[in-house]
Amino acid sequence: MATVGRLRSSNSELDFPNIEDYLPIGSTINDPAGELRLRDLIDISPTLTEAAGAIVDDSFTRCFKSIPSEPWNWNVYLFPLWCLGVLVRYLILFPARVIVLTIGWMIFLSCFIPVHLLLKANDALRRKLERLLVELLCCFFVASWTGVVKYHGPRPSIRPKQVYVANHTSMIDFIILQQMTAFAVIMQKHPGWVGLLQSTILESVGCIWFNRTEAKDREIVAKKLRDHVLGADNNPLLIFPEGTCVNNHYTVMFKKGAFELGCTDCPVAIKYNKIFVDAFWNSRKQSFTMHLLQLMTSWAVVCDVWYLEPQTLNPGETGIEFAERVRDIISVRAGLKKVPWDGYLKYSRPSPKHRESKQQSFAESVLRRLEEK
Known part of the structure; x- marks a missing residue:
């Protein structure tokens, strides 16, 4: 006591x-x-x-949860309007969008296959045409969501020793950016029809794939990145340094690999408006096919894209500090909240x-x- x-x-x-x-x-x-x-x-x-x-x-x-919007069909006057909207979206807009996307694929394949097979002798012309066709296909994808995209800033150009880095919400980030400029993206290798597209069509624009479960894959990918940024005729390299999809309210830690290539980093900020649909793709709960279905049955996908001022490594600045500085720029422009988490922890968390x-x-x-x- x-x-x-x-x-x-x-x-x-x-x-x-x-x-x-x-x-x-x-x-x-x-x-x-x-x-x-x-x-x-x-x-x-x-x-x-x-x-x-x-x-x-x-x-x-x-950071990895969909934040539902407040329901607006809460009374006897609004509920019938909501039901009417569901009928319009599923019975009118969705079939029309399927037709648009089907026509887009038909045009793309009827042009891409001959170009890819018959112009192997003229590599420069083949790559230019394949780049234009990939941009065209992405335009059809955005049209199938009734995409309303506002681009701010100068359009990306093909220059050596530069890399574009952007925050990551969904695989459609790549499609939205690709319809403006054919990027060579570094992306996780996916199974199914998405993986088939990666190994055939998207490799034609110089895309690089990785498997985060294989440790040896990192060294191979790092070498491919260094070789790509040195090529004067290669498509601009696009990297999502968060390494995983985040719900467009936060930004998680940027991987430093994209900032240690000894080149100029061009920040790209992407912000989706959830007024019509939440563009966040939760890959642990939803396949990409179902994600596309959700987008195609919504009213529209609305977003802003900002191409921001290029940044270079300051004297005495480490790769981690450079990554954080670029993340600050993107977060402020897109109105996102920074959190001190590694996005890869998402894959090691319990189910x-x-x-x-x-x-x-x-x-x-x-x-x-x-x-x-």
Whole structure:
């Protein structure tokens, strides 16, 4: 008790609460009749640890969650209008958009295949035509979403020793930028029909693929990047240094590799307007096909793209500091909040089912304790 008294005296000076202040009058920590005992406090430490591990609404998780907009069809007057809108989007706009995209693919393939096969002898002409055809196909994709895109700043040009870096919300970032200028993008290798497009059509514009699960792949990709930026005739290189899709409200840490190539970095800020659809692609919950379906059944995809002033490495500045400076520029222009997280942690986090089971377990343990009391 002498120790407790000393603690009370020192704590009173710092205005810290004392454990015994929360006990009933006349009870102490060692009092068997007290409702709160020291062993009770020790006993709940695993529960507190479990509760902390079950918290999901933190600054990291919020970066990778779709933030739903407030519903507007909440009364008897607005609900019929909403139902009418659903019919228009699914029965009129969606079929028309499918037709537009189908026509686009027919035009693209009927031109791309002959160009790719018959003009191998004239490499410069073939690459120029393939670049124009890829831009045309991306225009058809944007048209199939009724895309309303405003571009600000000078159009990117083909120059050696420069790389474009942009914040990343979805794979459609690439399509929106590609319809203006044919970029050679560095991107995660995907399975299915997206992977087929990557290995055939997109490689024609010099795109570079990587697999984040293979450690040896990093060295190969780094060499390809250095070789690409030195080529005077290569398409501009586009990198999404966050390394994963973020929900267009935040920016996570930029990987320093894009800022250690010894070239000029050109920031690109992309900001989507959620008035008609949320363009964020949560790849862990939704396939890219379903993501495209969501876009094609919405009213429109609205966004702004800013091509910002090129940046170079300052004397004495490290690659990490350079990356953070460019992230500041993009975040301010697009109105995004910076968070100090590595986006790759998204792929090492437990699955939602596992988190939900832990939360359920914690809730049941709390209910059992309340019933015992």
